Amino acid sequence: MPIEILMPALSPTMEEGTLSKWVKNEGDTVKSGDVIAEIETDKATMEVEAVDEGVIGKILIPAGTEGVKVNTAIAVLLQDGESADAMAAPKAAEKQAEAAAPKVEEAEKPTEQGSASAPVPAAPKGEIAADPDIPAGTEMVPTTVREALRDAMAEEMRRDDDVFVMGEEVAEYQGAYKITQGLLQEFGARRVIDTPITEHGFAGVGVGAAMTGLKPIVEFMTFNFAMQAIDQIINSAAKTLYMSGGQMGAPIVFRGPNGAAARVAAQHSQCYAAWYSHIPGLKVVMPYTAADAKGLLKAAIRDPNPVIFLENEILYGQSFDVPKMDDFVLPIGKARVHKKGNDATVVSFGIGMTYAIKAIAELEKDGIDVELIDLRTIRPMDLPTIIESVRKTGRLVVVEEGYPQSSVGTEIATRVMQQAFDYLDAPILTIAGKDVPMPYAANLEKLALPNVGEVVQAVKTVCYK
Amino acid sequence: MAPRKTASTSSRKTAAKPAKKDFTGGTIADFSKEDDLKAYREMLLIRRFEEKAGQLYGMGFIGGFCHLYIGQEAVVVGMQLALKEGDQVITGYRDHGHMLACGMSARGVMAELTGRRGGLSKGKGGSMHMFSKEKHFYGGHGIVGAQVSLGTGLAFANKYRGNDNVSLAYFGDGAANQGQVYESFNMAALWKLPVIYIIENNRYAMGTAVSRASAQTDFSQRGASFNIPGFQVDGMDVRAVKAAADEAVEHCRSGKGPIILEMQTYRYRGHSMSDPAKYRSKDEVQKMRSEHDPIEQVRARLLENKWASEDDLKQIDKDVRDIVADSADFAQADPEPDASELYTDILL
Numbered sequence: 096m097p098i099e100i101l102m103p104a105l106s107p108t109m110e111e112g113t114l115s116k117w118v119k120n121e122g123d124t125v126k127s128g129d130v131i132a133e134i135e136t137d138k139a140t141m142e143v144e145a146v147d148e149g150v151i152g153k154i155l156i157p158a159g160t161e162g163v164k165v166n167t168a169i170a171v172l173l174q175d176g177e178s179a180d181a182m183a184a185p186k187a188a189e190k191q192a193e194a195a196a197p198k199v200e201e202a203e204k205p206t207e208q209g210s211a212s213a214p215v216p217a218a219p220k221g222e223i224a225a226d227p228d229i230p231a232g233t234e235m236v237p238t239t240v241r242e243a244l245r246d247a248m249a250e251e252m253r254r255d256d257d258v259f260v261m262g263e264e265v266a267e268y269q270g271a272y273k274i275t276q277g278l279l280q281e282f283g284a285r286r287v288i289d290t291p292i293t294e295h296g297f298a299g300v301g302v303g304a305a306m307t308g309l310k311p312i313v314e315f316m317t318f319n320f321a322m323q324a325i326d327q328i329i330n331s332a333a334k335t336l337y338m339s340g341g342q343m344g345a346p347i348v349f350r351g352p353n354g355a356a357a358r359v360a361a362q363h364s365q366c367y368a369a370w371y372s373h374i375p376g377l378k379v380v381m382p383y384t385a386a387d388a389k390g391l392l393k394a395a396i397r398d399p400n401p402v403i404f405l406e407n408e409i410l411y412g413q414s415f416d417v418p419k420m421d422d423f424v425l426p427i428g429k430a431r432v433h434k435k436g437n438d439a440t441v442v443s444f445g446i447g448m449t450y451a452i453k454a455i456a457e458l459e460k461d462g463i464d465v466e467l468i469d470l471r472t473i474r475p476m477d478l479p480t481i482i483e484s485v486r487k488t489g490r491l492v493v494v495e496e497g498y499p500q501s502s503v504g505t506e507i508a509t510r511v512m513q514q515a516f517d518y519l520d521a522p523i524l525t526i527a528g529k530d531v532p533m534p535y536a537a538n539l540e541k542l543a544l545p546n547v548g549e550v551v552q553a554v555k556t557v558c559y560k
Numbered sequence: 561m562a563p564r565k566t567a568s569t570s571s572r573k574t575a576a577k578p579a580k581k582d583f584t585g586g587t588i589a590d591f592s593k594e595d596d597l598k599a600y601r602e603m604l605l606i607r608r609f610e611e612k613a614g615q616l617y618g619m620g621f622i623g624g625f626c627h628l629y630i631g632q633e634a635v636v637v638g639m640q641l642a643l644k645e646g647d648q649v650i651t652g653y654r655d656h657g658h659m660l661a662c663g664m665s666a667r668g669v670m671a672e673l674t675g676r677r678g679g680l681s682k683g684k685g686g687s688m689h690m691f692s693k694e695k696h697f698y699g700g701h702g703i704v705g706a707q708v709s710l711g712t713g714l715a716f717a718n719k720y721r722g723n724d725n726v727s728l729a730y731f732g733d734g735a736a737n738q739g740q741v742y743e744s745f746n747m748a749a750l751w752k753l754p755v756i757y758i759i760e761n762n763r764y765a766m767g768t769a770v771s772r773a774s775a776q777t778d779f780s781q782r783g784a785s786f787n788i789p790g791f792q793v794d795g796m797d798v799r800a801v802k803a804a805a806d807e808a809v810e811h812c813r814s815g816k817g818p819i820i821l822e823m824q825t826y827r828y829r830g831h832s833m834s835d836p837a838k839y840r841s842k843d844e845v846q847k848m849r850s851e852h853d854p855i856e857q858v859r860a861r862l863l864e865n866k867w868a869s870e871d872d873l874k875q876i877d878k879d880v881r882d883i884v885a886d887s888a889d890f891a892q893a894d895p896e897p898d899a900s901e902l903y904t905d906i907l908l
C-alpha cells in the first residue's frame with residue numbers, strides 16, 4: 096500500500112508550518128533518514144526525514160505552501176513494485192484542497208506557541224485599560240513578548256556597558272527560546288556569554304560579578320533549572336546587602352521561562368512565583384503583556400537589587416501593543432488595572448491573566464462586571480491597588496497556575512483579610528493549579544491546570560450568583 | 561572506523577576474564593555469531609523504535625520533549641551485554657534506548673510516549689520519565705546531571721547491602737560539567753562505590769559543541785583528581801563497548817570503586833524534535849552515518865563472516881519492524897489514563 100507522508104509537528108507547540116522546499120522529487124528513491132523536504136516553523140527551518148523506504152510517487156503539497164496543517168498528507172511514498180496509479184488519488188486531492196483552504200479559525204488561536212493540549216485561552220480581544228505610566232497618545236507597536244524582552248535587554252546593554260547576559264545557549268544558538276536573538280551579533284562574545292550546563296556555578300559567578308557592581312542578566316533556560324542554583328540566588332544574591340550592613344549588594348537579574356509549557360511533564364512544569372516571593376532581599380516580577388515585559392525588564396536591569404524575572408514560554412509568541420518611546424521603563428512593585436469593573440475583583444499575573452481575561456468576558460455576558468488587576472510584580476506586592484479595588488467591589492478572586500498551598504493567592508487573601516476585612520462581602524476564593532506534580536498525559540495535564548470555567552464559577556460564587 | 565575483523569571463538573568466556581592491567585578502553589571484544597546477531601537485533605530495535613517515535617511525534621501523538629537515541633545505539637547495547645541480574649541502570653531524558661536494552665517492553669515505552677494508561681508510568685511520566693523496578697531501571701530524569709548522584713546512590717545501596725551488583729550511571733558530555741557530578745565522584749571514590757560512570761560524549765550538548773563548554777575535553781580524565789580510572793571507548797563499535805564494559809564491571813564488582821567510561825558517540829538527529837541543528841554541518845552528520853554507523857558495522861560483519869545471509873537479516877528487520885509497529889498500534893489505541901489518576905501516586 097502506498098504510504099502517505101504527513102506534515103510533521105516539529106516542536107512541542109507547532110500546529111502548522113510552511114512547506115518551504117522539496118529536497119526530493121517525484122520518482123526519487125528514499126531511504127529512512129533521508130531528508131525529503133524542509134519546513135518552516137515559527138522558530139526555525141526544519142528538515143523532514145523519510146521514515147519509510149520507497150519511491151516518492153506524488154508530491155501533494157507544492158513547495159512554498161504556507162499554513163500547512165500538521166498531519167496533512169504532503170506526498171505519497173510508493174513501496175516495492177507499486178505504481179503511481181495505485182494511489183488513492185481522490186483522498187489525496189481532498190486533503191490537498193483542505194490544506195490549501197484559507198484558515199478562518201486562525202484568529203482564534205492564542206499564539207503560534209499555543210498548543211492543542213494546553214488549555215490556554217485566546218489572546219485578549221477586549222480593550223486593555225490605559226496604563227497611567229504610558230503617556231496618552233503614545234504610538235503603539237504590536238510586538239511579541241519575545242521581541243519585547245530582547246529589545247529591553249538590547250536597549251539596556253546599549254546604555255550601560257556593565258550590563259551583560261549569560262546563560263546556556265544564549266549566544267551562538269540565539270537562545271533556546273530565541274529571546275536573545277541577535278544580541279551576540281550586536282554586542283559580541285564579551286557581553287553575550289554561553290555557559291556550560293552549570294547553573295549553580297554560573298549563578299554564583301553572576302552574583303560575584305554583581306557584588307563588584309556589574310549588572311548581569313542571568314538567563315535560565317527555564318526556571319526549573321534554577322533549582323540547581325537556588326542556593327546562590329537566595330543565600331548569596333538576596334542576603335548580601337543585609338549581611339554586609341549595606342556595603343554591597345547584587346544588582347542582578349535572573350530571568351527565563353517559568354511555569355508549565357505544553358506536555359513537558361513534572362520536572363519541567365512548575366511556577367516559582369510563590370517560592371521566590373517568600374524571600375526578603377529579592378524582587379519578583381512576572382509580566383503578562385509585552386509592554387510590561389519590556390518596561391519591567393528594563394527596570395529590573397537598572398534595579399540595584401536582585402530581581403527574579405519570571406517569563407512564560409506559552410506567552411513568548413503572543414503579540415501586544417508596546418509603546419514606542421525612547422526609554423520605556425515601568426515601576427517595579429506596581430499593579431496595573433487591566434479592566435475596570437464594579438461587581439468583583441479578580442487579581443492575577445503572568446499566564447494566569449489568560450484565564451482571567453477569558454473568564455471576565457464570559458461573566459460580562461452574565462451581567463457581572465469584573466475589575467481585573469494584573470499584579471505584574473509579586474514582591475514587593477502592590478496591596479494598596481488590590482485593597483482599593485476590594486473596597487469598591489467587596490469580592491475577590493485570585494487566579495494563578497502555581498500550586499495551591501502557600502500560594503500567591505493565599506498570601507493576598509491573608510493580607511486582604513487582615514487589612515480590608517470590613518469591606519469583604521464574601522470569602523476570598525483562590526484558583527490555582529491542582530495540588531499534584533504535572534502529569535504528562537494530555538487529559539491529565541488539562542485537569543492539572545486551572546481553567547476558565549473554574550474562574551467563572553469562583554466569581555459567581557463570591558457574587559452569590 | 562572500518563569494521564575490524566575478529567575470529568569467532570566462544571567469545572563470552574574470553575571477554576569475561578578479569579580486567580587486564582593494561583586496559584585502555586581500546587580493546588575489541590571477540591564477538592561470536594550469537595553476540596553479533598543479538599547486538600544487531602537490539603540496536604536495530606532501538607533505531608526502528610526511535611524512528612517510529614519521531615514519526616508519531618510528527619503526527620502529534622507524542623507531545624512535549626522527545627529526545628531520540630539514533631546513532632548512539634551501540635553504547636547501551638554493548639554495556640548491557642556485560643551486566644547480570646540486579647545491576648542497575650539510570651540515565652537522563654534520552655532514555656528510550658536504555659529502556660529497550662534493559663528489556664522493558666516496546667509497548668510500555670511507546671504508550672508512555674503517547675501518554676496512555678498502558679505506558680510504563682501510566683502515562684504520567686512521558687518520554688523523559690519512565691522507570692522499571694523489575695528491570696532495575698531507575699529512570700528517566702529531566703534535570704541534567706541529577707542522575708549522576710542518584711546512580712551513585714544506587715551503588716551506595718549495593719555496597720551497604722553487601723551484594724556485588726554494579727550501578728551504571730549514564731550522562732552526556734554537557735551533563736559532565738554539572739557540579740553534582742564531581743561531588744558524586746568524590747564520594748564514590750572515597751567510599752569505593754561500585755558505579756560505572758558512562759559519559760555518552762555525542763559531541764554536543766544541545767547546540768554547544770564540547771570544545772565550547774569544556775575546559776577538559778577528554779572526559780575519561782574527569783575523575784583524575786579523585787583517582788577514578790577512566791577510558792575513552794569507541795562508542796560506535798559495539799564490540800569495543802562490550803570489552804570496556806566487561807572490564808569496568810569486573811573492576812566494580814571486585815570492590816575497586818568507581819570507573820569512568822567515555823563513550824565517543826554521535827547523535828544523528830537534533831537534540832530534541834524541535835532542534836534544527838544548525839550548529840553542525842550536514843557533511844559531518846553524513847560522514848558519521850556512512851562511515852561509523854554502529855548497526856552497519858555489525859551488519860557488514862555478519863555478512864562478511866557469512867553468519868547471516870541477506871535473507872536472514874531481512875527476517876530480523878521484519879521481526880523488529882513488527883515489534884515496533886505493534887507498539888505503535890498499541891500506543892495509539894490504548895486509552896488515556898483515568899481522570900482519577902491525577903491524584904494517585906503523590907504520597908503513600
Ligand SMILES: Cc1ncc(C[n+]2csc(CCOP(=O)(O)OP(=O)(O)O)c2C)c(N)n1
Nearest residue numbers: 320654702703704732733734735764765766
Ligand atoms: C539542570 C538542567 N539544565 C538545563 C537543562 C536543559 N537541557 C536539557 S538537555 C541539555 C543538553 C544536555 O547535553 P548532554 O549532557 O551532552 O546530553 P545529550 O543531550 O547530548 O544526550 C540541556 C541544556 C536541563 N534539562 N537541566
Ligand SMILES: [Mg+2]
Nearest residue numbers: 732733764765
Ligand atoms: Mg551531548
